Amino acid sequence: MMDDRYVEALKAIAEPHRLRLFWLLLQINERICVAEAMDVLGETHYNVSRNLKILLKAGLVRAEKDGKWVFYTLEKKDDPFFQSVATAVRTIPESQFKDEIKRCRLRLSLREDGRCVVGASSPEWKEITRSKTV
Template identity: 50%
Template sequence: MDEHINIFKALSDATRLKIVWLLTNIDEKICVSEIVEVLDEYQYNVSRHLKILKKANLVEEVKEGKWVFYYLTPIKSEFRQLIQEAIKTIPESQMNNEIHKCKILLAERPK
C-alpha cells in the first residue's frame, strides 16, 4: 500500500505531473536543464520534484558524460500501467506550450 500512496502523493503536484506527462509523451530521456526551460521553473524546484518522483519510483536517472538524464521507470505492475494510461489521457492541448518547447529543445540536441 505504501508504494501506491507514494505514487499518488508524487503525482499530486502539477509540476511533477507535467514532468511525468512529458516523459510519457515524448518517450525520450531529458535532463534537468531541458525540464527547467520547458516548464519555466527554477532549477532547484525541478531537481526537488525529480527527487520526489525518483523516490516514488516513477523516474530513473542515467549519467551520460556530464549530463544526468531522466526517464520513466519501466512498468512492472498493473497499477503502474493503469497510472501511465491515466496520465496519457491528459490532452496534449493542456500542454501545447510545453510540448512545443520540448520538441524544439530535443531537435537542437547535438547528435
C-alpha cells in the same frame, strides 16, 4: 497494511508541476535532463531537480548519468498499478500542455547525437525561442 509505494506514486503526481513533468516524459518517451526540463517548463533548477527526485523516489522515473548530465526517463514497470497510473496520466489531453510540447520539441532539437550539449537558459535556447513563437 497498504504498501507505501502506491501512496508515494499518487502523491508524487498529485502536485501540478510534477504532473506536468511526468506527463511530458510520457508523451515524448525520451530521456530528459534537468537543464532541458528547466527550459521546457520555465522552472528553476531547484524546483525541477526536487520534482524529479520525488518522481524518482516514487518509482515513476529512473535516473541515468551520461557524461556531466543526469537524464531522467520513465521507469518501465510491468506492475499493473504503475501501468494504470501512466495510462491515466496519458489520457490528459495534449491541449492542456501544448506549450510544453512545442517548447520540448524545440529544446530537444538542440541536442547533438541525442545528447544534451547546452545548459539551461543558454544563448542557443534564447535564440531559438526568440525566433519561434512559444
